[in-house]
C-alpha cells in the first residue's frame with residue numbers, strides 16, 4: 001500500500017461522511033498507549049484434540065507495544081452518528097477466501113465500545129511508522145480485546161444500524177463446541193500469565209535443565225477484563241501456590257511484569273503460573289475445548305530438571 005495515495009473513508013449512518021489522508025490523520029491530536037495484543041487462538045495447539053481451525057499457536061502469539069495514533073471517538077463525533085447507529089464496522093484492504101466464502105477482512109464494534117476514549121487509529125508503533133505486516137498505513141487499536149479486533153490496513157469505517165454479519169464476525173471468533181451451535185462472540189482477552197522458562201531447553205520436548213541454586217523466575221501477565229492484581233507461581237504442577245512480586249503496571253491494558261525468587265534444589269519440577277484480574281477472573285487448570293480453539297488461558301506448565 002502506498003500511504004501517499006491511500007485515504008480513510010468514514011461513512012454509513014453518519015451526518016457528514018469524511019475522507020482523510022494519512023497526512024490529515026497524522027495532523028490530528030496524537031496519543032500513545034502501551035497495549036498488549038494477543039491472538040484469540042493463542043494456546044490453540046495445546047488443546048486436545050487440537051482444533052483444526054487456523055494457526056497451531058502454542059503460547060507465542062502475544063506481544064506488547066506502544067501504539068501511536070489519533071483517537072477514534074472525536075472522528076466519529078465529527079462525522080456525527082445518526083441516532084439509529086448500532087455498530088461501527090472496520091474494513092481492511094485484504095481480501096481472501098476462508099470457509100469457502102470470499103470476503104474482505106472486516107469486524108465491527110458496538111457503538112458504545114467504539115466511542116471509548118482509548119481507541120486509536122494507529123499509524124506508528126514503538127515510535128516507528130507501522131511496518132507493512134502490522135497494518136501500514138493505519139490500524140485499529142482496541143485495548144483489552146483479542147487480536148482480531150485490531151483491524152490492520154484500514155480502508156474504511158462504516159456506521160451501521162443493524163448487527164454486522166460479516167464472516168470474521170459471524171463465522172469466525174465465536175466460542176462454540178459444535179458447528180450448529182451459534183455460541184458466543186470472542187471479545188476481550190482472558191487473564192493469562194506466562195513465564196520465561198529458566199535454564200536451557202531439551203531440543204524436542206522443550207523440557208528445561210537448570211543448575212541448582214537461586215534463580216529468578218520472570219514473566220508477564222495480562223487481562224482484557226481488568227488490571228492484573230495477582231500472579232501466583234507453583235513449582236509442583238499446581239498443588240501449592242505462592243504469590244509472585246508484581247512490577248509497576250505500564251498501562252491498563254498492557255501486560256504487567258512479575259518475578260519470583262526460587263532457590264531450587266535438585267529434582268523434577270513442573271512450574272506453573274496463573275493470573276487473577278480485578279474482575280475476579282482467575283486462570284483455569286484446564287481450558288474449555290471449543291471448535292475454533294479460542295481463549296485457551298489454561299495455566300502454563302513448564303517441566304524443569306534441576307541438577
Ligand SMILES: Nc1nc2c(c(=O)[nH]1)N[C@H]1C(S)=C(S)[C@@H](COP(=O)(O)O)O[C@H]1N2
Nearest residue numbers: 039092094105133134147148150151152153
Ligand atoms: N485487515 C486485517 N486485520 C487483521 C487481521 C487480518 O487478517 N486482516 N488479523 C487479525 C488477527 S487475527 C490478529 S491476532 C492481529 C495480529 O496483529 P499483528 O500482525 O500486528 O501481530 O491482527 C488482526 N487484524
Ligand SMILES: [Mo]
Nearest residue numbers: 039040147148
Ligand atoms: Mo489472531
